Amino acid sequence: AQSVSQHNHHVILSEAASLELGCNYSYGGTVNLFWYVQYPGQHLQLLLKYFSGDPLVKGIKGFEAEFIKSKFSFNLRKPSVQWSDTAEYFCAVMTSGTYKYIFGTGTRLKVLA
Amino acid sequence: ETGVTQSPTHLIKTRGQQVTLRCSSQSGHNTVSWYQQALGQGPQFIFQYYREEENGRGNFPPRFSGLQFPNYSSELNVNALELDDSALYLCASSAGGGGNYNEQFFGPGTRLTVL
Numbered sequence: 606a607q608s609v610s611q612h613n614h615h616v617i618l619s620e621a622a623s624l625e626l627g628c629n630y631s632y633g634g635t636v637n638l639f640w641y642v643q644y645p646g647q648h649l650q651l652l653l654k655y656f657s658g659d660p661l662v663k664g665i666k667g668f669e670a671e672f673i674k675s676k677f678s679f680n681l682r683k684p685s686v687q688w689s690d691t692a693e694y695f696c697a698v699m700t701s702g703t704y705k706y707i708f709g710t711g712t713r714l715k716v717l718a
Numbered sequence: 719e720t721g722v723t724q725s726p727t728h729l730i731k732t733r734g735q736q737v738t739l740r741c742s743s744q745s746g747h748n749t750v751s752w753y754q755q756a757l758g759q760g761p762q763f764i765f766q767y768y769r770e771e772e773n774g775r776g777n778f779p780p781r782f783s784g785l786q787f788p789n790y791s792s793e794l795n796v797n798a799l800e801l802d803d804s805a806l807y808l809c810a811s812s813a814g815g816g817g818n819y820n821e822q823f824f825g826p827g828t829r830l831t832v833l
Contacts, residue, residue, distance in 0.1 A: 609760075611760075639821070641824075647826075648722075648808075648824050648826040648827065649761075649808070649810075649824040650824075651821055651823075695760050695761070697760075703774070704749075704751070704766050704768075704773060704774055705751065705763040705766060705774060705776065706751075706753075706761070706822065707763070708753075708760030708761045709760050710758070710759055710760045711758075711759075
């Protein structure tokens with residue numbers, strides 16, 4: 606069965622630290638990849654997405670992610686986090702020929718001011 | 719442009735009861751997907767509706783059913799509620815239809831508590 610793994614369940618960083626959140630998926634075919642963010646009290650919002658082309662994609666608020674097909678990974682990065690980045694981050698995969706997201710379990714990020 | 723809205727915001731039911739949750743899709747979107755997000759978990763796909771037909775289903779029993787209306791709004795119905803049905807239920811709308819990779823836009827969710 607297809608699955609998405611987010612290995613870091615809780616991450617605590619100080620402001621200005623660099624961030625990398627891991628995401629791995631299990632599916633050998635074509636995939637579309639997404640990172641969503643859920644700020645406290647708000648609904649899921651798209652941070653960035655990869656459909657094809659340049660495997661390094663840039664999203665909102667300075668986030669970027671790199672698709673490494675050989676590693677089945679789509680890790681999220683930000684060079685310098687801010688207190689306002691405190692949120693839960695979800696990686697999601699949509700496999701070819703389907704119409705549903707398969708989500709990871711999420712990573713709770715807390716940024717200390 | 720109006721985003722995805724869901725009602726009610728919170729709901730408390732008892733075991734065995736039935737519940738209906740509602741979703742209005744974003745303007746211009748014709749596809750609605752429903753997800754269940756249990757505490758500490760990522761959202762899990764329940765089913766998707768496109769042009770008033772169920773377009774795909776996740777690993778949920780038949781007591782989870784839905785409808786989509788001509789205006790593309792949607793309902794999720796759950797019969798014979800169980801304690802494990804307590805979760806946040808998310809609705810997401812997208813344009814294009816089933817099999818399309820279009821981004822899904824999520825509503826705020828309905829928090830269902832089953833006692």
